[in-house]
Amino acid sequence: MTSDIKIPAFEATPLDSIPKIAASARSSYASQKTKDVEWRLVQLRKLWWGLTDYTEKLQAALKQDLNKPGHDALLSEINYTISDLNNTIKKLKAWAKDDTNLDYPLTFTALKPRLRKEPLGTALIIGPYNFPLMLNICPLIGAISAGCTAVIKPSESAPATAMVMKEMIEKYLDPTAFSVVNGMIPETAALLNEKWAKIFYTGGLTVAKIVARKAAETLTPVTLELGGRNPAFVSRSSDLALAARRLMWGKTLNAGQVCMSHNYVLVERDVVDDFIKCINATYKEFFPQGCQASPDYARVVNERQWDRMKKMLDTTKGRIVMGGELDRADRFISPTAVLVDSVDDPMMAEESFGPIWAILPYDDLDEAIKTMNTVDPTPLSLMTFGSKAENEQIINQVTSGGASINDSFMHGCVSTLPFGGVGESGTGSYHGKAGFDCFTHQRTMVTTPGWMDKLLRVRYLPHSPGDFKQFQWMNAAKPDFDRDGRKTSGSGLGYWLWMVLGLGGPSVKGALARWLLVLVGAWGAMTQYHKFSS
Known part of the structure; x- marks a missing residue:
């Protein structure tokens, strides 16, 4: 019975320990261990067991804070959070892979453009009282999956749940990487004085403005999950x-x-x-x-x-x-x-x-x-x-x-779909892949082969009008609209040659254009080869 479960009395985190807690999370991130996807999966799996093992204690805490029925605690908090967690564990490896399915001009194909998913760093998560478990742990799932370390500040208005979460996280997760700071305004202010790579705040408009102003001092990105007169x-x-x-x-x-x-x-x-x-x-x-x-x-x-x-x-x-x-x-x-x-x-x-x-x-x-x-x-x-x-x-x-x-x-209620506000109801979204993206930097990367220098001649000094003319020919796109912005339909041999060559727009990549690039690239590679062999 949840009524027989003892909940620790609420205790604020000592103010002088907060800088040390933040420094530990930053140091843990700097160790590079969180960039290992397997390390992240271990933390997420441990969190799964923590939520499972602590289900009854969390129900008791939610009952104490909000008189939340056990049925609702399971349906709208614990099971919902576990559902988000299950989906993340299942799909994290796919989310974390470099993205190569990108839209770019054909002329850049040889650079093999890709997006690398990089964690932002150490995050601060400030949660509310109404769903004090789900609205703290679901952002944490996003932070862990992205490879961030994090410090959670639960609402003091749900003190029992805050204490149980602290106990659970300290028991199941890496204590150097993830911590809970409890307290009221002084403790929150002390946390906001620290440097973070991301701040995630759920709550009201008044406090959101304070958080956003404080974050602006250090150009810290912020996700705000607020409300509104719906x-x-x-x-x-x-x-x-x-x-x-x-x-x-x-x-x-x-x-x-x-x-x-x-x-x-x-x-x-x-x-x-x-x-x-x-x-x-x-x-x-x-x-x-x-x-x-x-x-x-x-x-x-x-x-x-x-x-x-x-x-x-x-x-x-x-x-x-x-x-x-x-x-x-x-x-x-x-x-x-x-x-x-x-x-x-x-x-x-x-x-x-x-x-x-x-x-x-x-x-x-x-x-x-x-x-x-x-x-x-x-x-x-x-x-x-x-x-x-x-x-x-x-x-x-x-x-x-x-x-x-x-x-x-x-x-x-769909834990895998993006959730977030707009305007005064918030900025940014999370849950599912959106939670991973929330704490992730998408880093554009290319690799330029040595043989491409012939194609890149246009960028080098001394500038050549002939090279620039060729560059324009390779990258130009003929509009399919008139000066009034109305769609036009092309006709005639010139138009169709333009389209077949793949120069009629960014989405049209004609076979002849591909062969042209391959031949030019091969010619450049052979030139480089003969140059170095001689």
């Missing part, structure tokens, strides 16, 4: 009962403390009453014995967040049409829907990041799209329940980090 759209064309059920799931998982969950739902005015009936029916279905008594419902992480959401409910001019039960001592807020009539309502003006959300009626699709683009032009998530034409128009005209059609943030 919109959902429901039209008369949708299955209202299904939309209600799926949107309710999005606000009951982790008590709505999900960066992708909807902040408001735009509902076509004619079906607002029916939609409200559907969400109340779903509420009763989900909580037959009452929400607060349910063993399947989490709690708000702390009193500060509870007070913030209570203020939104106290100041709204709207009407509560579902839920509304509150208990500060239990950090409990039931899933609560508020019918509002203005985008300026407090329920619309702030990201709830909890189980409360607004319903705003709309009259036509263009109006709904205008509202979405006004409230938050770059949310992390977009959900739309409408006809095929309505969904397509919304997807085309509303920007978001990700989008789900006919569901609530299902796009973020």
Whole structure:
């Protein structure tokens, strides 16, 4: 039983040890051992065993921090993370290989262009409280797979999970390469004073700006995973009962403390009453014995967040049409829907990041799209329940980090697909190969054969007009568009010779052009050979 598992009391990392921890991670990277793909795979496999062996302890920690049900802890945190890890272990060797399937002009073929995947170096990962395991460990999977070392700073608002993660990582991973620093603002500030090759931050906009400003001082690249006032759209064309059920799931998982969950739902005015009936029916279905008594419902992480959401409910001019039960001592807020009539309502003006959300009626699709683009032009998530034409128009005209059609943030549930925001909802992405790429530098490399100097004559002094003319002939591309930018179709013998020779565009590589390059290269090689033999 998870209730019998003892969780270590939260303990901040001594401030004077933080520079040493960062230096150890940098030194470990400098040893070159992390560039060995087999070394990375060993660390990832050990992490797999750590997550497996610590499953019950992690469930107990998540229960203590967020009253997260064991079912949800497995489904949305532990198993999700292991799924990302399994995929990475399986595909890492392929990801880490030099990429030679590149697009470049035919004239550069002999250089054998390639992209080498190089780790960025030592990374700092700063995680949030809402999914304190998954949102710390999944970035770590990306860092390990890329060949980086890393220091993790979990949120102090989920102290039990932070301590269990520290224990697990120190037990299973290379302690010189990977560490956990616990603490609050002073410890985070001390970490930001260190030099990193990459900073990965998940959290809110205010702290993100502090992290980005600090990183800019040393030109450190940053990935920011934030949130937003995510919109959902429901039209008369949708299955209202299904939309209600799926949107309710999005606000009951982790008590709505999900960066992708909807902040408001735009509902076509004619079906607002029916939609409200559907969400109340779903509420009763989900909580037959009452929400607060349910063993399947989490709690708000702390009193500060509870007070913030209570203020939104106290100041709204709207009407509560579902839920509304509150208990500060239990950090409990039931899933609560508020019918509002203005985008300026407090329920619309702030990201709830909890189980409360607004319903705003709309009259036509263009109006709904205008509202979405006004409230938050770059949310992390977009959900739309409408006809095929309505969904397509919304997807085309509303920007978001990700989008789900006919569901609530299902796009973020596929652990192998890129996940990330845009604009104020973040920058960069991770999970699966995107996690590997997040901590990787793609290094362009070529190898120039000695025999190519004849072909490269154009770059040497003294400059020759004749050589430059030949260079232009070899690399020119005749446009297939006119001066007004309109596509044109070629005709005539000259045009077809141009295309056959492979000079009509970068994607056309004619057989004669290939033979020409081979013959010139062979002639150059023979010239070099005779020169050195004589």
